[in-house]
Amino acid sequence: MYTIGQISEMFDLPISTLRYYDREGLFPALKRQSGIRQFDEKDIEVLRTIECLKKSGLGITDIKQFMIWCSQGSTTYELRRQLFEKQKKTVEEEIKKMQQTLDMIKFKCWYYDEAIKDGNEDQMNPMNTAIMPKEIKAIYSRQHKKRG
């Protein structure tokens, strides 16, 4: 059994955040002793899960839903599996987008290296597509509809 202060140290999370999670219903099984929260191993597992789900981009309300499903036993396995399948796709998509953004940034680094060497960038043209390698330009232009 751990107090909120011990858990706070353990996970390096502010006490206020843990209370907030509890208020939002993220610890359906958390016990109390004359008002004071008592965290056991199961609550620690729950907190680990919260951290994982948060990292994957889930919001507090979705995490709450997941915790409710957990407390409902094996009838919700399928729902929980679906949640993770969906989240898998989301994260995979996100990684792909980040990779494109990274390519863009790498181009910008190169661009400013050149600009510093040459000293001839057009003042209000922070993204000169004319000199852009075309694979970068493709990513860049994907961000808006064609005109005309």
Added chain:
Amino acid sequence: MYTIGQISEMFDLPISTLRYYDREGLFPALKRQSGIRQFDEKDIEVLRTIECLKKSGLGITDIKQFMIWCSQGSTTYELRRQLFEKQKKTVEEEIKKMQQTLDMIKFKCWYYDEAIKDGNEDQMNPMNTAIMPKEIKAIYSRQHKKRG
């Protein structure tokens, strides 16, 4: 020359967002005709840049700073380059973390596949570390300090 409505369609951004960006000073060179915003090619380039910087995780205030640097000409090349170098590292880090999260999610998918087959998950143990492959467990356990 484009109106705010045309730009809104072009970039699939709400008009309110474009006005918000303008209010925040993200279009230092935007012109007006009797109050009405007139977007030209340069403003479109600026908006593309805004979208790119946003994707890389930059906040509005940092983007504004960048736009100010752009309007200050070649004396700020170095500052702008540094911004992108920093951002490159940030995005690379983020991709790494996302990759770990993805591994975790993949494990969860597998876990629920098994649970659905066997029907024997421990009810309040949403993350059973005992059956976790150890490379996943390592990622998972990294999230909190050791106890005892």
Added chain:
DNA sequence: GTACAACCTGAGCCTAACTTAAGGTCAAGC
């Protein structure tokens, strides 16, 4: 029996990035 730390609650505050509401201008079409 009192000092002190650690806990509790509820209400309100905060930031980011928008969004909505209320009220106003202006040109075109009928």
Added chain:
DNA sequence: GCTTGACCTTAAGTTAGGCTCAGGTTGTAC
């Protein structure tokens, strides 16, 4: 000459994910 639609402004509201603070309780040490 009035309605419609696209534009404008300022101010306030929203959502997420917390944080802070005032005021109160609990438990252990001396």
